[in-house]
Amino acid sequence: MTPAGASGSRGGLRCAALCLLLALAGCDSTGHGQQRAGSPSSPHGPRPTRPPERAAASVAGARSVEVRPLEPCVPLNYEECFNALDDNCNGAIDEGCGTPGGVVQFMIAWDTARADVDLNVMDPNGELIEAGRPSQSGLIKGRDCPGRRQECGGVNLENVFLEGSKAPIRGKYRVNVSLERLGGDEPPIWVTLSARLGAKHYAFEIRLNEPEDERELELSL
Numbered sequence: 014m015t016p017a018g019a020s021g022s023r024g025g026l027r028c029a030a031l032c033l034l035l036a037l038a039g040c041d042s043t044g045h046g047q048q049r050a051g052s053p054s055s056p057h058g059p060r061p062t063r064p065p066e067r068a069a070a071s072v073a074g075a076r077s078v079e080v081r082p083l084e085p086c087v088p089l090n091y092e093e094c095f096n097a098l099d100d101n102c103n104g105a106i107d108e109g110c111g112t113p114g115g116v117v118q119f120m121i122a123w124d125t126a127r128a129d130v131d132l133n134v135m136d137p138n139g140e141l142i143e144a145g146r147p148s149q150s151g152l153i154k155g156r157d158c159p160g161r162r163q164e165c166g167g168v169n170l171e172n173v174f175l176e177g178s179k180a181p182i183r184g185k186y187r188v189n190v191s192l193e194r195l196g197g198d199e200p201p202i203w204v205t206l207s208a209r210l211g212a213k214h215y216a217f218e219i220r221l222n223e224p225e226d227e228r229e230l231e232l233s234l
Contacts, residue, residue: 080228083216095168097122097205104214106207107170115175117152117234118209119188121219122170127196129159130204130221132171137184137234142173151179159196181211183234190219191227210234 086102093100094110097120106120121132134142136150144154155172158165201220208215219228
């Protein structure tokens with residue numbers, strides 16, 4: 014082999030080795046990491062996964078990156094409070110955390126302290142569930158966060174649940190999650206939504222990009 018040929022062979026080997034190292038590191042030829050297609054991530058890192066029994070939900074006016082179903086659940090040995098998730102995978106949302114629940118329940122939680130996010134639920138009768146006033150279907154909405162005087166203390170969640178003495182109404186429930194104002198927090202606002210409708214369980218991660226941004230889902234019992 015001529016010296017020029019040997020030099021070219023060594024250069025080719027070095028290039029192949031570099032390409033192999035970049036591939037193992039998950040990088041492209043520019044040195045930038047590659048993200049797996051179809052796996053949008055939030056700035057808060059990986060989210061806990063969700064219960065295995067799921068049902069289809071109709072999502073209005075939202076791209077998949079803005080309303081993302083969370084994956085089947087891997088049980089934890091504990092329940093993390095005020096994250097609107099069923100961490101131990103037994104079907105109860107925020108169990109043991111002092112938040113009321115029922116066989117029909119919808120809960121949202123978000124990490125930013127001042128952003129005002131609203132959870133609005135309309136029952137199959139067409140009645141909008143309002144804070145502090147039980148509906149004819151027995152659904153109740155708890156506190157409205159963050160509160161006019163920050164009464165929620167930065168622990169922001171909203172909860173709609175069915176009174177224990179009431180039988181659930183079958184039909185379609187419309188769930189709307191909207192961003193009223195940022196309050197000085199930086200967008201986007203990431204919201205976790207969990208729902209329980211009898212034996213059906215749902216969990217989503219929702220991205221709200223600006224004031225008056227909203228996502229609407231239709232869930233059936």
